[in-house]
Amino acid sequence: MITKFISSYIIVLFAILLVSSISYTKAQEGEWSTPIPITDSLTNNSNPVMIRITHRDFVFYEKQTSENSYSIFMRNITEMSEAIEVLNQENVSFRNPQIIKFSGYPNDPDTLFYLVFESDLTTNGIFNIYYSKYSQDGNFSAPESLEIGYTSCQDLKIMGRNLVWERGGNIETTYLDGNSSNYYFHPIMTIDEGGCSNPCISESEIIYLKEINDENNIYRSTWNYPLGEWHESIGFFDGINSSLSILTLDITEEVVFLWESLENGIWKPYAYDVMGEEIESLELFSETKTTPDAVLFDVIIKKKKKDIWFNYFAYTFNDNENSDIFVNNLWSGYQYCFNISQSSAIDSKPRLFYLPSDYLYTTYLTFQSERNNKQQLFMSKVSFWLGENELANHNNSLTISPNPITHQTQITTTLSSAENLKIEIYSSTGVLIETHPLKNTQTTIWTPSKDLKNGVYIINLKSDLESIRKKVILQR
Structure with missing residues (x-):
């Protein structure tokens, strides 16, 4: 699963870091740009979030504008135009901006996305959850409140249209439902009460910290589809933990949660694969927090026998009094890890965003850097463009039946080029499991090994010039 692959990578990466600093390295399909500031260095800036709308990329972030005031700013980073103060x-305090995005313009309703945030707009010092709608005319609506109550909310997180936050030690959630004529939030549900903090959410999972007997534990609740409610929470990881984050795998539509645990004075990252229900250490050890983040996505292309899967892992590594941001392409190999910030400042809180649009695929890395005793936001990106001549032939086909697989499945295919034809079986995170050469046949039978666990796998039919890839589910 994902953590086994990352673990082997991190062991090698950590050994490299102990020997020498890693210099800037060119990636296979583009290179990370030199980090540039996206905010000023005279104020505190934090909590960036990115979105792509109408072929342009935007960043939202919070800025401290006075001793008792925080504003939310918006900046077009495709054209690097001046930042616009959205809420002030x-x-x-307007803080912790989050995005609920609707599908592609211009076939959407007038509202392109919801900007959701925390604010003490009506009661000083008591934070509620608010939202403002962004329309196709480029305007935001007046903030509206979820009317939660008179206890402060914090740690708002959003995945898709699911929202979760902590209020008074309780974990609460809601969901944006409806259609273009009537969008509405579901009644607020309480997941757990007392001693809870730092929640994260996916389409069907909520995890959070819960303090029991002076020790933090990670708890988990799952969505009960038939009943339309959340299951009772259960604990599944003990220890002193922090830095919960979430990443989704576009290749499998799975969910992985990422966190750190302080154990005997050492910070260790862990990952939890929801589909496989596995927890594994990433084998990166640090005396200070690494605040790891990651994005994983898959792009099917045809380019001289090469399929490229892009997956990035970023973290903070401390060296004496400074700290730098390191990033790597997990699929490209160990030689593509490098120090991306390379500054003499204290850099922290890396965040990765994947923004696809048509044939342009861009991954952004943002991080905070301490300048003038303030927190300034920096940005780097790597992107590539796929022209139509590089896309897989749409006349090709790959049929897998049955799927899900209980014992074996029949794979039937057509490829316009049949030289060196073979079938490759990958785990959901890109680990090659089996290879089967094909000779003058368009049909083969795959019988999964008894050692393979239930979960999502990738069938990759490949020739010298092109390939087709599909997901299968093993469910014995």
Whole structure:
């Protein structure tokens, strides 16, 4: 699964770091740009979030504009235009912007996305959850409140249209439902009460920290589809933990949660694969927090016998009094890991965003850097463009039946080029499991090994010039 692959990578990466610093390295399909500031260095800036709308990329972030005021700013980073102050009011804090995005323009309703945030707009010092709608005319609606109550909310997180936050030690959630004529939030549900913090959410999972007997534990609740409610929470990881984050795998539509645990004075990252229900250490050890983040996505292309899967892992590594941001392409091999910030400042809190649009695929890395005793946001990106001549032939086909697989499945295919034809079986995270050469046949039978666990796998039919890839589910 994902953690086994990352673990082997991190062991090698950590050994390299102990020997020498890693210099800037060119990636296979593009290179990370030199980090540039996206905010000023005279104020504190934090909590960036990115979105792609109408072929342009935007970043939202919070900025401290006075001693008692925080504003939310928006900046077009495709054209690097001036930042626009979206929400501001003296002695009011607008913080932690999050995005609920609707599908592609222009076939959507007038609202392109919801900007959701925390604010003490109506009661000083008591934070509620608010949202503002962004329309095709480029305007935001007036903030509306979820009317939660008179206890402060914090740690708002969003995945898809699911929202989760912590209020007074309780974990609460809601969901944006409806259609273009009537969008509405479901009644707020309480997942757990007392001693809870730092929640994260996916389409069907919520995990969070829960303090029991002075020790933090990770708890988990799953969505009960038939009943339309959340299951009772259960604990599944003990220890002193922090830095919960979430990443989704576009290749399998799975979910992986990422966190750190402080154990005997050492910070260790862990990953939890929801589909496989596995927890594994990433084998990266640090005396200070690494605040890891990751994105994983799959792009099917045809380019001289090469399929490229892009997956990035970023973290903070401390060296004496400074700290730098390191990033790597997990699928490209160990030689593509490098120090991306290379500054003499204290850099922290890396965040990765994957923004696809048509044939342009871009991954952004943002991080905070301490400048003038303030937190300034920096950005780097790597992207590539696929022209139509590089896409897989749409006349090709790959049929897998049955799917899900209980014992064996029949694979039937057509490829316009049949030289060196073979079938490759990958795990959901790109580990090659089996290879089967094909000779003058368009049909083969795959019988999964008894050692393979239930979960999602990738069938990759490949020739010298092109390939087709599909997901299968093993469910014995």
